[in-house]
Amino acid sequence: MSIRVGIVGISGFGGGEALRLIAGHPHFELVYAAGEGSAGSRLIDHFPGLPGKLAELVIERWDPVALPEIDVLFASLPTGASADALARVSRDVKIVDIGGDHRYVDGWTYGLADVWPDEIKGQTRVANPGxxxxxxxxxxxxxxxxxxxxxxxxxxxxxxxxxxxxxxxxxxxxxxxxxxxxxxxxxxxxxxxxxxxxxxxxxxxxxxxxxxxxxxxxxxxxxxxxxxxxxxxxxxxxxxxxxxxxxxxxxxxxxxxxxxxxxxxxxxxxxxxxxxxxxxxxxxxxxxxxxNLGKGAAGQAVQNANLMCGLAETAGLEGLPIWP
Amino acid sequence: MSIRVGIVGISGFGGGEALRLIAGHPHFELVYAAGEGSAGSRLIDHFPGLPGKLAELVIERWDPVALPEIDVLFASLPTGASADALARVSRDVKIVDIGGDHRYVDGWTYGLADVWPDEIKGQTRVANPGxxxxxxxxxxxxxxxxxxxxxxxxxxxxxxxxxxxxxxxxxxxxxxxxxxxxxxxxxxxxxxxxxxxxxxxxxxxxxxxxxxxxxxxxxxxxxxxxxxxxxxxxxxxxxxxxxxxxxxxxxxxxxxxxxxxxxxxxxxxxxxxxxxxxxxxxxxxxxxxxxNLGKGAAGQAVQNANLMCGLAETAGLEGLPIWP
Amino acid sequence: MSIRVGIVGISGFGGGEALRLIAGHPHFELVYAAGEGSAGSRLIDHFPGLPGKLAELVIERWDPVALPEIDVLFASLPTGASADALARVSRDVKIVDIGGDHRYVDGWTYGLADVWPDEIKGQTRVANPGxxxxxxxxxxxxxxxxxxxxxxxxxxxxxxxxxxxxxxxxxxxxxxxxxxxxxxxxxxxxxxxxxxxxxxxxxxxxxxxxxxxxxxxxxxxxxxxxxxxxxxxxxxxxxxxxxxxxxxxxxxxxxxxxxxxxxxxxxxxxxxxxxxxxxxxxxxxxxxxxxNLGKGAAGQAVQNANLMCGLAETAGLEGLPIWP
Amino acid sequence: MSIRVGIVGISGFGGGEALRLIAGHPHFELVYAAGEGSAGSRLIDHFPGLPGKLAELVIERWDPVALPEIDVLFASLPTGASADALARVSRDVKIVDIGGDHRYVDGWTYGLADVWPDEIKGQTRVANPGxxxxxxxxxxxxxxxxxxxxxxxxxxxxxxxxxxxxxxxxxxxxxxxxxxxxxxxxxxxxxxxxxxxxxxxxxxxxxxxxxxxxxxxxxxxxxxxxxxxxxxxxxxxxxxxxxxxxxxxxxxxxxxxxxxxxxxxxxxxxxxxxxxxxxxxxxxxxxxxxxNLGKGAAGQAVQNANLMCGLAETAGLEGLPIWP
Structure with a gap:
């Protein structure tokens, strides 16, 4: 099963970590990347180790009403910058908001995935905790x-x-x-x-x-x-x-x-x-x-997306820590 | 006025910082350095930037009853290693114990110099705070x-x-x-x-x-x-x-x-x-x-020694912090 | 296909990185870990993030003639310490020597996998480059x-x-x-x-x-x-x-x-x-x-082992770099 | 003897290190500090450890033709930004240019003080090496x-x-x-x-x-x-x-x-x-x-200024390195 995903805020640290995790995910396929200053450049310009097709993906200018066909959107935008824009994304697209604008906001589930995983299953709007x-x-x-x-x-x-x-x-x-x-x-x-x-x-x-x-x-x-x-x-x-x-x-x-x-x-x-x-x-x-970029941001976001999509919670997240 | 001082534990971080401060002190002259493993080597072997005569000073094996003629001894020994030895040092030698063995011990003043400077003035046995x-x-x-x-x-x-x-x-x-x-x-x-x-x-x-x-x-x-x-x-x-x-x-x-x-x-x-x-x-x-090596160890020790010797509290301690 | 592998020198940095890569490898299964000072402890005592069964694996005292049934041995021993011991390992066990004792030594292939991969395929004794x-x-x-x-x-x-x-x-x-x-x-x-x-x-x-x-x-x-x-x-x-x-x-x-x-x-x-x-x-x-611990040690070793075992060269090695 | 000195570019790293050295100099007195973005603030706002009168010195907006009465000016401006301005400073003021605009430029001595100290003695325009x-x-x-x-x-x-x-x-x-x-x-x-x-x-x-x-x-x-x-x-x-x-x-x-x-x-x-x-x-x-901030910038500049002013080369520069 291939689930088409996008990331907005790809050139930030949270977006970059989401990219790393999604690239190794067994079911997610990154088909859309968006940013502001980085629009027009390719992913390889920002992440020199990327292989093959992913390397050549061109970053698009972020426009919530002109998304390609995707199933899940990871939004890693500065706090204060995402509320209006995400409201305009089609309800057919599941969203995990890594930013701070939708935590404990009506219509959004607070995605504390290790504490209340069942609340997140099947949701379409999940706010990642800080x-x-x-x-x-x-x-x-x-x-x-x-x-x-x-x-x-x-x-x-x-x-x-x-x-x-x-x-x-x-x-x-x-x-x-x-x-x-x-x-x-x-x-x-x-x-x-x-x-x-x-x-x-x-x-x-x-x-x-x-x-x-x-x-x-x-x-x-x-x-x-x-x-x-x-x-x-x-x-x-x-x-x-x-x-x-x-x-x-x-x-x-x-x-x-x-x-x-x-x-x-x-x-x-x-x-x-x-x-x-x-x-x-x-x-x-x-x-x-x-x-802070794993469980504190992108790892938690992928875990939430797994739950939202009915996948195993651990899909794409089994990598061990780097030591030393 | 030249006050003859010694350091025991010279090759540790606290002893080394005491050396740096004493080398720039207007009244203290380092005439004795002692250690364990470092005995027999010269100061320059441990502190490559030392100038002139100080560079050639030979580190002696620490022996509390065979000290040269000094006025002040800075003791920077591991906690647990200094109590017996320092008890055998002549009462004519003022001691600042940078180690942990004499804090709130009878016969020693607890050298919290910024809080109770007057208690330290003229003392001969001062325990540096941790x-x-x-x-x-x-x-x-x-x-x-x-x-x-x-x-x-x-x-x-x-x-x-x-x-x-x-x-x-x-x-x-x-x-x-x-x-x-x-x-x-x-x-x-x-x-x-x-x-x-x-x-x-x-x-x-x-x-x-x-x-x-x-x-x-x-x-x-x-x-x-x-x-x-x-x-x-x-x-x-x-x-x-x-x-x-x-x-x-x-x-x-x-x-x-x-x-x-x-x-x-x-x-x-x-x-x-x-x-x-x-x-x-x-x-x-x-x-x-x-x-931790300044006010938390060697700086505080020099401040205490200044008070013990009747010097200006700031002698040798006016260097500004390094930034960045 | 499951290939049974062992690591000797597990508590060192090279051995630990090999463990991390093998834990995520689609075909390798770690069944044996050996060391010196660490013998008798479990892997979890050294790698707190390990999951499940792997966590409980007990580190054995390294003995080249008392190996369990394994297909591949990763040897991460200090240079000078591995030559005699590895000579005594059964020829049925493929060895990648991450240490320095067998580089350009008769009977061993020098495993510069990105430059001459074909020379490594099917070998049973490969020396990892420094x-x-x-x-x-x-x-x-x-x-x-x-x-x-x-x-x-x-x-x-x-x-x-x-x-x-x-x-x-x-x-x-x-x-x-x-x-x-x-x-x-x-x-x-x-x-x-x-x-x-x-x-x-x-x-x-x-x-x-x-x-x-x-x-x-x-x-x-x-x-x-x-x-x-x-x-x-x-x-x-x-x-x-x-x-x-x-x-x-x-x-x-x-x-x-x-x-x-x-x-x-x-x-x-x-x-x-x-x-x-x-x-x-x-x-x-x-x-x-x-x-230095990836391509410079454990990553290169897994790449060599893949070639020795007839696997895809990239198996278990597709993880992207950590940034930042 | 008190020599009145100024620093322009005080809030940069080179200017800050010059401040630290001048504060401990036996003959230099800092009476003027200038900058761009920092103008109007006090030195204490940038260097929290400064004592007494120095702390309260107000940073002025840099204007080469409105200098107070000073003997020496240390200029720590970005390369490209200092040539025109420094040409307008009175010839009565000795200048050490820590920036890059006057190295091997006519009318300026290249201040490689440890190699050709005699060339620097008595000069009024010295370019600090990079x-x-x-x-x-x-x-x-x-x-x-x-x-x-x-x-x-x-x-x-x-x-x-x-x-x-x-x-x-x-x-x-x-x-x-x-x-x-x-x-x-x-x-x-x-x-x-x-x-x-x-x-x-x-x-x-x-x-x-x-x-x-x-x-x-x-x-x-x-x-x-x-x-x-x-x-x-x-x-x-x-x-x-x-x-x-x-x-x-x-x-x-x-x-x-x-x-x-x-x-x-x-x-x-x-x-x-x-x-x-x-x-x-x-x-x-x-x-x-x-x-790089000592001999590579501010230390070298003070050494040059000492030579220009006929002082001992080491004045204010005898502090030992920080270790560790």
């Missing part, structure tokens, strides 16, 4: 649904590689300024907070208004680690057991009993979660690791 | 002495460059395994916790038993950032004002109103602190940045 | 066989990522000492020189005694670039054309008209070659890029 | 003046950290695209070639038309290494001896008998040179290391 939220939510979900932590008292200290800032980063994301540097930013007002609050409340049934979120830029290209400080009286083993049960059938979430490192997930769709608790201090530390 | 604690304590001190946060409810998420692991790091600290990687470790049981707890209690007069400390290895050579989550109803401005008053006469602590980056301190003895508060959520975030 | 030589030889081959450069007057300035030093690197390869550092080494006496000289002479039919080789350690984990300065009167286009003809049927060698970057090959079995010539100065610059 | 040329020329000078290599047959393989691209680098110099990447560029047509050719011809008295120059971007912030392949029959010891005699009185050039690493010079005005020769192959390899 990179920070996906790591956070996967690690917290087993604790929240089992009542092991207080949903209103969670601190998320998040660390991300710099590709999270996107290709069009500008001088603030130059090598010289970021190498040998660690940069906190966006304290108390990050754009990802409402999304996380909504998910926590949905999973726990209680308010998450106390959520604290502090992101940091780490001098590496890929990878996200979230270190979360929660209140609860569970032991480390109780947390691990809850997660193992929760992710018993998961192809992508690994529950482990030591602190996970970001490189363990690099280039893959895997997520690692772990926990360290101290009941005497009413403390549960939860850790989540993903590749 | 690299994580110095960043933590400098940022928290103004909040604790002014009662702006609860001392029993502090979470410290700490991030360090890899030189903090020391030169003899072994395969776990290889470039290939650490580049593009972010590694949490030592959750709930780091060796630096008792030191921080003691300082917090001393500054606040209340128990700090609830302290949570989680360190992370960041793929950079130098730099520490601590992000601290505290409970309190102060505003951001109240926190900044308290810190500005507290460090009004400080030569090295910079209080700023935006999140500090580790590279701002690189190669210097500076510390940067900042705060972001949300009274509605009873939340105060405190940030502290140091160079 | 990482520097494979990049060098792939870029030079079209020039040498077409007589476009003087074989006796070639300068190879080679740059490698630090994983080339292997997992057991020691303090000399620590992050702190190598980050922000560029290190030339082994000038005029690198162990890879005889191998390159032999290949150049074989391809050109003339002496390569004038070969100059200078390697450099670059602060990155993966990747090799060789910049070669040759004498010849060809134009840039003549060089590119010769290479395009030479690699016309190649699945892995990309001939391009701009300088290739190491990251273009990262995680893949691709090689990139390019040329810039100035006939007025009798100068041809040849450039070659590979991933 | 970062690649300064490393190249310092390493080659002893060989050229002693006739140990053929001046017409030199290959320069140059590797630089990414700060060499300047602060306004744009997306091509982003962290994500450059980390874990090694990038050759500008083959056969780099802007620095004429400058090197002129110096080689001046030192040797013969044509350098055969010069080959190939630059590479290395994923590190600071540092330059040039590896040069020359023709000559000298031994390694003859080359080292020639260099030791040539730099006998040099404060900054270190001649060593092992390959130098870029980090040895980091943050300093040092240059390291070494040689490895093979008379049987008529080969001399010359190696040169500098910090």
């Amino acid at each position: 990179c920070f939220p996906v790591a956070t939510q996967i690690a917290l979900a087993p604790l929240l649904v089992n009542g092991l932590i207080e949903p209103g008292n969670i601190v998320v200290d998040a660390k991300t590689g710099i590709s999270g800032a996107g290709r069009g980063g500008g001088g603030g994301f130059s090598f010289a300024a970021n190498n040998e540097n660690l940069v906190p930013y966006g304290l108390l007002r990050h754009v990802h907070m409402p999304e996380m609050t909504t998910t926590i409340e949905r999973l726990s049934g209680a308010s998450a208004a106390g959520l604290v979120f502090a992101p940091h830029l780490v001098p590496m290209t890929r990878g996200i680690l979230v270190t979360m400080y929660c209140r609860g009286s569970a032991t480390t083993d109780q947390c691990l057991d809850a997660a193992r049960r929760f992710y018993n059938n998961s192809a992508f979430v690994r529950v482990i009993d030591k602190p996970p490192q970001t490189k363990w997930a690099s280039g893959s769709n895997l997520a690692f979660v772990s926990y360290a608790a101290d009941p005497e201090r009413n403390l549960v530390i939860a850790l989540g690791v993903v590749d | 690299c994580f604690p110095v960043a933590t304590q400098i940022a928290l001190a103004p909040l604790l002495v002014n009662g702006l946060i609860e001392p029993g409810n502090i979470v410290v998420d700490a991030k360090t460059g890899i030189s903090g692991a020391g030169r003899g790091g072994g395969g776990g600290f290889s470039f290939a395994a650490n580049n593009e990687n972010l590694v949490p470790y030592g959750l709930l049981r780091h060796v630096h916790m008792p030191e921080m707890t003691t300082t917090i209690e001393r500054l606040s007069g209340a128990s700090a038993a609830g302290l949570v400390f989680a360190p992370h290895l960041v793929p950079m050579t130098r730099g520490i950032l601590v992000t601290m989550y505290c409970r309190g109803s102060a505003t951001t401005d109240q926190c900044l004002d308290a810190a500005r008053r507290f460090y009004n006469n400080s030569a090295f602590v910079r209080v700023i109103d935006k999140p500090p980056q580790t590279k701002w301190a690189s190669g210097s003895n500076l510390a940067f602190v900042s705060y972001a508060a949300d009274p509605e959520r009873n939340l105060v975030i405190a940030l502290g940045v140091v160079d | 990482c520097f030589p494979v990049a060098t030889q792939i870029a030079l081959a079209p020039l040498l066989v077409n007589g476009l450069i003087e074989p006796g007057n070639i300068v190879v300035d080679a740059k490698t990522g630090i994983s080339g030093a292997g997992r057991g690197g020691g303090g000399g390869f620590s992050f702190a000492a190598n980050n922000e550092n560029l290190v030339p080494y082994g000038l005029l006496r690198h162990v890879h020189m005889p191998e390159m000289t032999t290949t150049i002479e074989r391809l050109s039919g003339a002496s390569a005694a004038g070969l100059v080789f200078a390697p450099h350690l670059v602060p990155m984990t993966r990747g090799i670039l060789v910049t070669m300065y040759c004498r010849g009167s060809a134009t840039t286009d003549q060089c590119l054309d010769a290479a395009r003809r030479f690699y016309n049927n190649s699945a892995f060698v990309r001939v391009i008209d701009k300088p290739p970057q190491t990251k273009w090959a990262s995680g893949s079995n691709l090689a990139f070659v390019s040329y810039a010539a100035d006939p007025e100065r009798n100068l041809v610059i040849a450039l070659g890029v590979v991933d | 970062c690649f040329p300064v490393a190249t020329q310092i390493a080659l000078a002893p060989l050229l003046v002693n006739g140990l290599i053929e001046p017409g047959n030199i290959v320069v393989d140059a590797k630089t950290g990414i700060s060499g691209a300047g602060r306004g680098g744009g997306g091509g110099f982003s962290f994500a695209a450059n980390n874990e990447n090694l990038v050759p560029y500008g083959l056969l047509r780099h802007v620095h070639m004429p400058e090197m050719t002129t110096t080689i011809e001046r030192l040797s008295g013969a044509s350098a038309a055969g010069l080959v120059f190939a630059p590479h971007l290395v994923p590190m912030t600071r540092g330059i290494l040039v590896t040069m392949y020359c023709r000559g029959s000298a031994t390694t010891d003859q080359c080292l001896d020639a260099a030791r005699r040539f730099y006998n009185n040099s404060a900054f050039v270190r001649v060593i008998d092992k390959p130098p690493q870029t980090k040895w010079a980091s943050g300093s005005n040092l240059a390291f040179v070494s040689y490895a020769a093979d008379p049987e192959r008529n080969l001399v390899i010359a190696l040169g290391v500098v910090d």
